[in-house]
Amino acid sequence: MxxxxxxxxxxxxxxxxxxxxxxxxxxxxxxxxxxxxxxxxxxxxxxxxxxxxxxxxxxxxxxxxxxxxxxxxxxxxxxxxxxxxxxxxxxxxxxxxxxxxxxxxxxxxxxxxxxxxxxxxxxxxxxxxxxxxxxxxxxxxxxxxxxxxxxxxxxxxxxxxxxxxxxxxxxxxxxxxxxxxxxxxxxxxxxxxxxxxxxxxxxxxxxxALTANFATEREVATFARAEALWNAAAEPPVPLDRAEPVDITLRLQRIHRLQDGRGWLARERADELAALERRVDQLHGALRELGVSPDELFLPMDAGRAAFFVLREAEVMLIGAPLAAWGALNHAPILLTLRALVRRRSTDRDHFASNAVFLGLPIVPVFYAVQIGVAGLLLPAFWTVVYAASLPFTAAVALLYADRAGGVVRRARTFLRFARRPEHQRRLRADALAIVDDLRLLDAELTAREEAVAGGR
CATH class of the missing domain: 3.40.1130.10 (Glycerol-3-phosphate (1)-acyltransferase)
Incomplete structure (x- = not known):
């Protein structure tokens, strides 16, 4: 129990x-x-x-x-x-x-x-x-x-x-x-x-086999960027309300395959490897400067779809706004207190989440008790109970609303940026597809080499 x-x-x-x-x-x-x-x-x-x-x-x-x-x-x-x-x-x-x-x-x-x-x-x-x-x-x-x-x-x-x-x-x-x-x-x-x-x-x-392991932090960034491009070219962005769980196994398979290919290129064609990594880094830099994610490079620039996106998301945002605002207002003191304590106590990257989770265990109930107590002094018993019940529910709404709103803002900003400068999307998408084509060619070459070695045994 x-x-x-x-x-x-x-x-x-x-x-x-x-x-x-x-x-x-x-x-x-x-x-x-x-x-x-x-x-x-x-x-x-x-x-x-x-x-x-x-x-x-x-x-x-x-x-x-x-x-x-x-x-x-x-x-x-x-x-x-x-x-x-x-x-x-x-x-x-x-x-x-x-x-x-x-x-x-x-x-x-x-x-x-x-x-x-x-x-x-x-x-x-x-x-x-x-x-x-x-x-x-x-x-x-x-x-x-x-x-x-x-x-x-x-x-x-x-x-x-x-x-x-x-x-x-x-x-x-x-x-x-x-x-x-x-x-x-x-x-x-x-x-x-x-x-x-x-x-x-x-x-x-x-x-x-279930984790991505790299020799250096530099490799972490390079392989993550290359895998993100590979994934974006294979799976165009889905509507925000239909986002499915990430296929972690597939992502790991791609990263492991990229690592195999990189090792082979480093031994056989080092200059080609350096040029490919340079192209990946340059494209990532351009996307970061624009505030665009790799999958948004393949965002359809159809006016009808954009209008439907705006209407659908506006409806969701309007319906959820009052509850999200109420949740954010009630939980702002908790969030600010927790954030200050976590930053003060966290010295390593693997401390932040743990401190947030464990410090939240006593902090949230204490704040809830104080807030409900104040509500009890100001409101009738019925509305105090309603207020108490609203706290965890509106907290969840506020979190989900913020996630959804952030996605809407990013996607709308990307659409408007590419709508004004369509040549940016065409050029960057062409660069991305060229890199992905090279990665797939590398995968095919590596497979052929592995089969040849196996056949020679």
Whole structure:
């Protein structure tokens, strides 16, 4: 009961921070039986919250022991029965690594009870462009569990990939992908001499396939821009009210393919690679200067469609405006207070979302209590109840309204800019299509090369 209550609270908190959370592969996660979820760790406390809110079955979380120093987090750790691990680098803060024997035993007990346990093998949250080296703890828990269990016992390991658009920005997007499940018992039978290192490598391979990993921050920008152009050319912009969840798996496939192609070009035709990356950067710079996204390059410039767009969005905006305004007015003090505290407490990129979510947990109820109390002094009981009920509802309306209004403004601005200077759209779209054609040609060349190598074996 307590777990479900907190999960509902976290779901609301994530809804407030992220504009969109896309979930893929949920059907790959067994609904019962021992389950070990292993994930990359890119956004501190938000990572486990995404996992537990994406699944219906309860998940036991793991966390570093030093989190207990925060009274609020200590209460949550006790309420949710979080398993605490003591890291060697936290000894100065009271961590005792010798107690990890008990923590690993607790994980095995949860699995023996048919439960699910989530572990982050990197051991620390970070904002690096690639995965950090994996620790063997998760693999040792799995192998020890199978060694202690009855013959024929099963354990499923599911890799999890977490993605963030701009994790430090309010109303950005996030995504979670559950990968192909691994039957740990069957894997061990096929690898009888395997140790924790081998199973850890198997876990890392599964997570690497679900994440985008880059050598440098420069590569992050280059591949993101190239993939955005590829996606825009394949899928023209849809009406704002029909936007579908992002296909994270397809985007990752494209990025991995671009990485393969870049590696090949770097070895075989470095000058061509440099020229292609320069063209991508130049086009991105031109789009940024105009305030245009890659998909808006392919915006149809039809006057009839534009008129329909204006009428439809004007109707939506007018209907939603009063509730959104009321929600924004009532929640402005909360937002301003939370923003100031988050900025003061956040020193790394992976702190912003976590601080916003966790600080909001006490701040929102306190402000609500004060506001409802004031309303109770000024209004009759009936209207006080109506006011109290309106607070969470109008908060959601205000958030969704702001997202929709922002999309309307951006798209209308782009249409007007291209309507006044159609040559801009033609030139930029031609540049984009030429780049995408080169990327597709590179993909075809790479495929032919791979097939030739395979055929020669």
């Amino acid at each position: 307590i777990y479900r209550l907190f999960r509902a609270i976290w779901r609301a908190a994530l809804f407030a921070f992220f504009r969109r959370v896309d979930v893929q592969g949920r059907e790959r996660v067994p609904v019962r039986g021992p389950l070990l979820l292993v994930s990359n760790h890119a956004n501190a406390f938000v990572d486990p919250l995404l996992v537990i809110t994406a699944l219906r079955r309860p998940v036991s979380l793991t966390a570093k022991s030093t989190l207990r120093r925060n009274p609020l987090l200590a209460a949550l750790i006790r309420a949710l029965h979080v398993i605490e691990f003591h890291r060697g680098q936290d000894r100065a803060e009271g961590a005792d690594p010798s107690r990890n024997v008990d923590a690993m035993a607790a994980c095995r007990r949860r699995l023996a009870e048919g439960g699910a346990v989530c572990i982050f093998p990197e051991g620390v949250s970070h904002s690096d462009p690639a995965l950090r080296p994996f620790r063997t703890g998760a693999a040792r828990i799995a192998l020890d569990f199978l060694a202690e269990a009855d013959p024929g016992a099963a354990l499923t390991i599911v890799p999890v990939g977490l993605q963030y658009e701009e994790k430090e920005r309010f109303r950005s997007a996030a995504g979670i992908v559950f990968g192909a499940p691994l039957d740990a018992a069957a894997w061990l039978r096929d690898h009888p001499e395997a140790d924790a290192g081998a199973l850890t490598a198997e876990m890392e391979s599964g997570i690497r």
